Amino acid sequence: NRPIKKPKSTKETNDFSKIGGLNHHLRTLREIVIFPLLHGNVFAHFKIKAPRGVLFYGPPGTGKTLVAGALAAELNKEGVGKVSFFPRKGADILDKWVGESEKNLRALFEKATKSRPSIIFFDELDGLAPIRSDKNDHVHSSVVATLLSLLDGLDTKPGVIVIGATNRIEAIDPALRRKGRFDKELYFPLPGTLARRDILQILTSNWKRKPSGEFLEELADMTHGFCGADLQALCSDAVLTCLRRAYPKIDSRGADIKVEPDLLQVEESDFLEA
Numbered sequence: 175n176r177p178i179k180k181p182k183s184t185k186e187t188n189d190f191s192k193i194g195g196l197n198h199h200l201r202t203l204r205e206i207v208i209f210p211l212l213h214g215n216v217f218a219h220f221k222i223k224a225p226r227g228v229l230f231y232g233p234p235g236t237g238k239t240l241v242a243g244a245l246a247a248e249l250n251k252e253g254v255g256k257v258s259f260f261p262r263k264g265a266d267i268l269d270k271w272v273g274e275s276e277k278n279l280r281a282l283f284e285k286a287t288k289s290r291p292s293i294i295f296f297d298e299l300d301g302l303a304p305i306r307s308d309k310n311d312h313v314h315s316s317v318v319a320t321l322l323s324l325l326d327g328l329d330t331k332p333g334v335i336v337i338g339a340t341n342r343i344e345a346i347d348p349a350l351r352r353k354g355r356f357d358k359e360l361y362f363p364l365p366g367t368l369a370r371r372d373i374l375q376i377l378t379s380n381w382k383r384k385p386s387g388e389f390l391e392e393l394a395d396m397t398h399g400f401c402g403a404d405l406q407a408l409c410s411d412a413v414l415t416c417l418r419r420a421y422p423k424i425d426s427r428g429a430d431i432k433v434e435p436d437l438l439q440v441e442e443s444d445f446l447e448a
């Protein structure tokens with residue numbers, strides 16, 4: 175019964191260098207988020223307002239969550255200072271007790287305001303703020319109204335950026351998409367061939383023995399319709415296939431076998447088998 179050895183911490187912050195195929199998005203975020211935080215005096219001088227909220231939308235697995243997290247790391251790097259990041263799933267805010275969801279929202283905005291500069295990230299915003307209608311329950315209407323007033327309240331508190339992400343932009347209450355609220359919208363598409371090539375390159379960049387550039391290009395050609403998350407799964411499967419090939423006894427004697435990751439060569443056939 176040997177104690178299980180903990181792997182060395184692999185926690186690394188993903189900044190913009192870990193994102194493939196979304197250069198236009200990253201440039202836009204630089205302009206609308208990083209620039210106002212770094213040069214607030216210019217905005218104040220010309221009396222122009224920085225966007226308050228940004229809405230990321232598009233199919234699942236296309237990098238919306240990844241980019242939101244990387245933005246905080248990028249801001250740190252750019253010298254804005256330590257940026258607090260508050261990621262929340264839309265449904266996490268909702269509470270079955272009347273008034274509690276609104277309370278959760280207010281507490282979140284208060285915390286983010288206290289620790290400015292900060293980013294609030296609402297994943298699955300459509301679950302939290304769906305279109306209000308007569309048929310809709312009052313709970314959602316009241317949550318949306320609270321969110322609107324909290325966003326409007328940020329006008330006097332620069333330094334809090336709110337990002338929402340959704341797969342269903344049409345399901346979000348339109349009032350949230352008006353000027354001064356989530357007024358910048360960025361579409362995250364399924365990656366094209368070049369973007370897939372970029373993503374594959376990033377996903378394999380810290381492997382000691384990397385697949386050749388030519389093969390990654392071929393792989394990008396073969397993976398039409400894959401999103402970034404699919405490409406990540408493909409790389410994970412290829413590593414596992416390689417591991418099984420290199421250490422055939424790993425299933426029966428797993429704990430006794432010392433695996434040297436630096437020596438593992440993930441072959442093209444491992445990808446194709448995966």
Ligand code: ATP
Binds near residue numbers: 192194195233237340
């Ligand atoms: P969902 O809408 O389902 O929440 P998402 O758009 O937020 O999905 P992410 O969670 O950001 O997708 O992506 C999942 C994983 O896929 C990431 O952690 C990353 O490993 C990989 N990935 C996706 N897009 C990219 C990209 N553009 N560059 C590098 N890796 C990517």
